[in-house]
Amino acid sequence: MRILSANATALLLTALAVLMAAPALAQGVEPTNGIRLGDGRLHPTFDLELRFDSAALSMVDATTATLRSEAVTHFRPGLRFELPSRWVAVQLAGNVEYVWYTGLISPGTQAASHLGAEATLGVAVNKEGAVEFDLDDKLRRGERSNNVAVAIGTLSFFNELAAKVPIHPGGGALEVAPKGAWALEAFEPLVNAGAIPCAVPAECDPTALAGMGYQQFLGGLEGRWLFLPRTAVVVDTSLQTRSYRSTTNPSPLLFNGTLGLAGLLTSKIAIIFKAGWSQDFAPSQSGGAGPGTVIGQAEVQYQLNSLSSVKAGYLRALNQVPVYGIYGDDRGYVEAKATFFGRLNLHANAAADFMTFYNAQTPRDDFNVAIDAGPEYQVTRWMTIGATYNATLRSSTATGPVYNFGRHEGHLRFSFVY
Amino acid sequence: MTRVDTSPSGLYSFRVRRGLFLLVSAVAGLGPGVARAAPEKTLSAVQVGPTSQPVVRPPPQPPTLQKASDVPDADKLQRCTKALGAMREALRIVLEKLEEARRTKDVVKLNCVNEKLTQVKGLLRISEQSDVALQEAVAKRDTGSSEHEFTKVMIAQQKVAQLRAEVEECIGQLAFRTDENLTVEVEVPDDLPKNDPTRPGQPPDVVVHPPFSSPTL
Numbered sequence: 001m002r003i004l005s006a007n008a009t010a011l012l013l014t015a016l017a018v019l020m021a022a023p024a025l026a027q028g029v030e031p032t033n034g035i036r037l038g039d040g041r042l043h044p045t046f047d048l049e050l051r052f053d054s055a056a057l058s059m060v061d062a063t064t065a066t067l068r069s070e071a072v073t074h075f076r077p078g079l080r081f082e083l084p085s086r087w088v089a090v091q092l093a094g095n096v097e098y099v100w101y102t103g104l105i106s107p108g109t110q111a112a113s114h115l116g117a118e119a120t121l122g123v124a125v126n127k128e129g130a131v132e133f134d135l136d137d138k139l140r141r142g143e144r145s146n147n148v149a150v151a152i153g154t155l156s157f158f159n160e161l162a163a164k165v166p167i168h169p170g171g172g173a174l175e176v177a178p179k180g181a182w183a184l185e186a187f188e189p190l191v192n193a194g195a196i197p198c199a200v201p202a203e204c205d206p207t208a209l210a211g212m213g214y215q216q217f218l219g220g221l222e223g224r225w226l227f228l229p230r231t232a233v234v235v236d237t238s239l240q241t242r243s244y245r246s247t248t249n250p251s252p253l254l255f256n257g258t259l260g261l262a263g264l265l266t267s268k269i270a271i272i273f274k275a276g277w278s279q280d281f282a283p284s285q286s287g288g289a290g291p292g293t294v295i296g297q298a299e300v301q302y303q304l305n306s307l308s309s310v311k312a313g314y315l316r317a318l319n320q321v322p323v324y325g326i327y328g329d330d331r332g333y334v335e336a337k338a339t340f341f342g343r344l345n346l347h348a349n350a351a352a353d354f355m356t357f358y359n360a361q362t363p364r365d366d367f368n369v370a371i372d373a374g375p376e377y378q379v380t381r382w383m384t385i386g387a388t389y390n391a392t393l394r395s396s397t398a399t400g401p402v403y404n405f406g407r408h409e410g411h412l413r414f415s416f417v418y
Numbered sequence: 419m420t421r422v423d424t425s426p427s428g429l430y431s432f433r434v435r436r437g438l439f440l441l442v443s444a445v446a447g448l449g450p451g452v453a454r455a456a457p458e459k460t461l462s463a464v465q466v467g468p469t470s471q472p473v474v475r476p477p478p479q480p481p482t483l484q485k486a487s488d489v490p491d492a493d494k495l496q497r498c499t500k501a502l503g504a505m506r507e508a509l510r511i512v513l514e515k516l517e518e519a520r521r522t523k524d525v526v527k528l529n530c531v532n533e534k535l536t537q538v539k540g541l542l543r544i545s546e547q548s549d550v551a552l553q554e555a556v557a558k559r560d561t562g563s564s565e566h567e568f569t570k571v572m573i574a575q576q577k578v579a580q581l582r583a584e585v586e587e588c589i590g591q592l593a594f595r596t597d598e599n600l601t602v603e604v605e606v607p608d609d610l611p612k613n614d615p616t617r618p619g620q621p622p623d624v625v626v627h628p629p630f631s632s633p634t635l
Contacts, residue, residue, distance in 0.1 A: 058631040067629060112630050146623040153630025193632035204631070224616060232616035263616040270615040297621060315621050329624060353624050368624060392627070402631050 033381060033418055040083030040090065046416045047095070049074035055392075055407035056101065057109050060196045065401035068106040074099055080417070086128055094119030099143070111191050114155060116142040134164040143190060147212060148355060148366065149323045151203045151402045153190035159183065164222070177222040179238075186213040198400030199364070202248070202323055211246025212322035220256075231263030234274065241282075242320050250325035250359060253281040254318060258296060270311075272299040278318040280326050284359050291326050291358040293318060307339035321357070324364075328356040348373035366403070369393040374411070384415040486565035486572075491556045494568045498549050501575040505542050508582040512538050515585050530588040534581045541574040541581075548574070 034041030056070035078095025097116045101109040118140050125133040138160045145156035160183035168175040189206030198204035202211070220238030227233065237257040244251065260274030274297045280290030299313030315331040333351040340346070348371075355366040374388035388411040396403035489497070512535050519527035548567040555563035 055629040058629040060631045065631070144625050144627045146625060148624050148626050150626070151628055151631075153628055190630040191632060193630075196631045226616060230615055234616070234618075262618050272618045297618075299618075301615075317621070319623060331621075331624075355624070368626070370625075394626075394628075402628070405629065407627075407629070 035418075037081070038083070039085060040081055043080040043082075044418050045076075045078045045080060045095065047074065047076035047078070047097075047413060049076065049411055049413045051412075052410045053407070054409065055405055056112070057106055058402060058405065060401055062197050063401060065405065067405060067407075068109070070106050070109045071102045071104045072099060073102060087126060089122075089124045089127060091122040092120070094139075097142075112153065114143075114190065118142070130167065130169045132166045132168070134162075134166065136160075136162045136164075145185070145187070146319075147185070147187065147322060148327060148368075149200075149203055149321050149357070150187070150209070150212070151198055151398075151400070152196055152206065152209075154209060155188045155190050156185060157187075158185045160216075162218075173226040175222075175224040175226075177224075179218075179220050179222060181216075181218040183216040183218075184214065185216075186210070196400075196402055198402055199398040200323060200361075203398075204400065204402055208246075211244065212249060213245040214242045214249070214322065216240060216242045216320070226263075228263065231261070231265070233260070234262045235259045236274070236276075240320065244322060249322045251282060252290065252320055252325045254320060254326065255279045255281060256295065256318070260296070268303050270301040270303065272297055272313070274298075280318070280358075282325070284325075286359075291318065291328070293328060304338065308337060310334075310336045324357040324359050326358045328358065330354040330356075343378045345376040345378075346374075347376075364396060364398045366394065366396045366398075368395075382417055384413075384417075386413040386415065387411060388413070486568045487561075489568065491564060494552060494564060495556060498545075498552055498568060498571045501571050502542075502545055502549055505538070505545055505575055505578045508578045509535075509538050509542055511582060512585050515588075527588065531585055534585045534588065538578050538581050541578050545571045545574045 034043045036042075051072040051074065052069065053072055054069045055067040056072065057068040059066040059068060074097050076095045076097035078093070080094075081090065081092040083090040095118055097118075099112075099114055099116055101112045103110045119138075121135075121137040123135040125135075138158070140158045141155065143153060143155060145154060145158065147154065147156065160181055162179065162181035164177050164179040166175050166177040187209040189209055192206045195201065195206065196204040202208040218238055218240040220236070220240075222237075223235040225233045235258070237255075239253070239255050241253045242249075242251050256276065256278045258274040258276030260272065260276075262272045262274070264270050276295050277292065278295040279292035282290050284290050293316075295316050295318060297313060297315045297317075299311060299315075301309055301311035303309045312334045313332075315329070315333070317329050317331075318326055319329060321327045331351055331353045333349070335347075335349045337345065337347045350371045351369070353366075353368045353370075355368065357364040357366070369392070371391040372388060374386060376384055376386035378384045388409075390407075390409040390411070392405075392407040392409075394403070394405055394407075486494070512531065516528070516531045516535055519531050548570045552564055552567035552571070554560075555567055
């Protein structure tokens with residue numbers, strides 16, 4: 001019994017052939033992307049992201065916090081500029097986004113809608129010479145921040161300007177790089193709905209957020225000795241301090257120093273192994289010496305091929321934080337990424353952070369687990385579709401309902417680039 | 419203006435003087451070599467064996483010099499003929515090296531080999547003249563002249579052997595000399611990571627995103 005006529009079969013095969021060849025056809029028709037600007041290329045971009053957030057809003061009373069979910073839309077136009085050059089290389093990427101809490105699931109969340117932005121600028125001067133100069137700037141405005149002390153939704157404006165002077169005479173096997181950085185961060189409440197009951201009022205009071213704003217200064221020295229083509233002894237030292245808007249936040253004088261190995265053990269295995277010491281030279285709130293501890297990082301990465309890898313590692317560090325001055329972070333993490341057929345990218349990351357807050361009037365330890373996984377498919381050279389699942393689990397020994405929450409987010413993203 | 423004596427005797431004298439000058443120059447260079455019991459090894463040929471270790475073949479050993487007065491006349495003639503044969507063979511090899519350098523269009527190699535070739539040709543010419551003079555001296559039973567001419571040929575033979583070794587060094591060393599004609603192809607494994615693994619960068623800080631909280635909605 002004939003299932004399809006000859007004509008239908010031919011039509012089907014032709015359609016299949018066209019579909020399979022569509023990406024190749026598209027590539028063959030499209031010229032090089034971007035708008036030529038001198039020796040560089042400017043690429044306009046646009047992202048449309050649809051997000052489901054299971055913990056967009058937390059309704060809090062004295063003892064409980066009820067999480068409400070919401071559908072959130074991100075509109076994100078931007079641009080990228082690349083100027084590769086032996087003398088001055090420039091890379092600029094930036095976008096502005098409007099985050100729209102639609103109110104479709106939890107009416108009233110529209111008040112959290114806001115404008116966000118992100119930009120990075122990298123300038124490298126005389127990269128191939130004996131003395132190089134690198135200037136980098138990162139700017140970010142949004143709901144995500146490094147302020148691990150705060151327990152309420154926050155809008156953070158962060159900017160960091162960093163400069164480095166890598167000196168690598170001769171063949172570049174030995175490199176010494178003095179560095180410096182200046183950063184500032186300002187906080188404002190995402191929604192000013194009044195103070196929330198919690199262990200440390202400053203962490204949950206929208207009116208106290210502004211006082212957590214700070215300027216951070218960092219100076220240091222990095223060194224690298226390539227004793228094999230892709231393996232090096234690395235040393236990193238830095239001294240950093242912060243000056244907060246509110247003097248109730250302690251200003252640390254934090255020294256970090258590590259020495260170790262980074263690079264390829266074999267063509268498939270890359271490692272980072274660094275160990276050192278971190279010390280806060282500012283006196284503690286109790287009058288004694290500031291906290292100090294062993295720090296380090298141990299990481300192993302297995303390279304399946306040039307585009308796919310798996311890595312696992314452990315990190316121990318001391319970082320600065322408002323309210324407490326210093327917190328210690330012990331992190332275990334795994335990351336995996338793979339690319340198939342040159343178009344389909346898969347990634348999966350998981351990290352668990354054990355955070356210990358020093359100088360605490362009331363002791364506080366936090367545990368934070370973050371999972372992030374998803375595919376991304378390049379449909380054409382100018383269009384990519386991606387989906388991501390994020391899960392966050394936060395728990396704390398601090399009393400108060402807002403410190404402990406679990407969050408599930410699903411993203412669907414359409415990215416366009418010319 | 420310098421007056422040149424073009425009579426046969428004058429020319430012969432000039433040629434002898436030039437030959438002696440060349441020979442003296444060669445002997446001055448050869449002197450330390452003559453005093454050595456065994457010549458030093460030179461890299462005349464390198465082969466890469468299965469274990470990838472270079473195998474060095476020592477250059478041909480020139481005959482040790484013997485006092486001319488201890489050599490009978492018949493032996494002198496025989497050894498002189500043999501020495502001339504060896505020098506002609508050396509000339510042939512040097513000419514081959516010259517062609518090799520010319521084929522690779524390497525000017526530096528060409529100049530190096532040419533310089534040695536000029537000296538080899540000069541010494542061979544002197545040796546051929548000395549061979550004729552040796553035969554005359556032996557026929558006349560002129561011991562002094564025969565010893566003198568025999569010594570000249572033996573010294574010239576040693577010098578030619580040294581020049582032949584220098585030519586092979588010339589080609590061998592210059593083969594590894596870096597200049598604008600040298601290209602190096604680096605085969606990098608395909609599966610190496612694209613980023614620089616010796617620059618791991620700062621590990622990312624913890625990023626928090628607490629939900630916005632409200633006692634009322």
